Amino acid sequence: METDETARVPLLDQSDLPEEYRYLFDEDVLGKLNLFRAMGHVPRAMQAYMRFGTALWNAGDLSTRERELAILAVARSCRARYEWHQHVRIGQEAGISVEELRHIARADDTPFPEREQAIMRYAAAVASGTVTGPLFEAAETVTDTETVVGLTLLAGHYLLTARFLDALSVPLDDPFAGWLPEA
Template sequence: MARVPLRRQDDLPDDYQYLLGEDALGELNLLCAMANNPDALQSYMRYGTTLWSDGGLEADDLERCILTIARELEAVYEWHQHVPIARESGVSDDEILAIADGDRDRFDERETALLRYVEAVVRDEVDDDRFAALSEWFEPTEIVGITLIATHYLATARFLSALEVPLEDSFVGWDLEGE
């Protein structure tokens, strides 16, 4: 049970109802919890959309990052939401399982540098070596986008945890056993 009410589209003022509409992401529990503060929800969604479209990553790399963050934080909600999105973006089940297991051997050097950097951001352990490895493959504009994406999903995981926002359905599982 969430610590705050899960607001529905009809609970919002008319000029904010679109935020929980099917044209957006619908009534996901994450957004329904945030809907207790419609202005903040609107800003959160705009910021997330900007990072997705202008963060500098292709959809598959973005999803690998999000899954890495979710696994690192044991953020069940984020993992559950992003497994199907990752698949749609071209991330294979083998890669998803490798992320779940912390196995970086499945990934090429570029992907490994990216995932290790994202892990370091989550742990607040970015050092010169990880930054240099990332810099071999990504330009400063992309590095800023990657870092913003990592911190955005870190904040989202903390929000979900603090407010005990539940899943909408059964957990897909770290090993995809819940499908």
């Protein structure tokens, strides 16, 4: 595990939070992540962030695999190591192969079906601020309006997360999986 010596803010422990927010570090072990240890300086916002993120995971009709493809596309687009690292494992659990991860890392979506391509391209464009009419229409064509709105919120949420982690120099929780993960 990397230390918090490189973080711009102290990484908090559960005992550092006000009593009414300590439960947040118990939920699915997420609170033990350095992301939340840094965010814990504003526990009310951390609580809202966690609830919002959970709601976005279920927005629209994206499958778990499609959601992870979108998150990984955002992480790659932003070169967000922390997010990429966290979602390599989650993505694999959702059925994304190491070879597919390597394609995403190279911004090569050619081996993916049309629906997944449109989702990844749209999510990356949201993160980079380059959404065009054709990209939006392609995503809406393979999903629906509710899903595209949810995908937009999801991509924006992970862009926010990437910028938060970068601005505060939040270290990875364990050694980096690498942009081109090994089998």
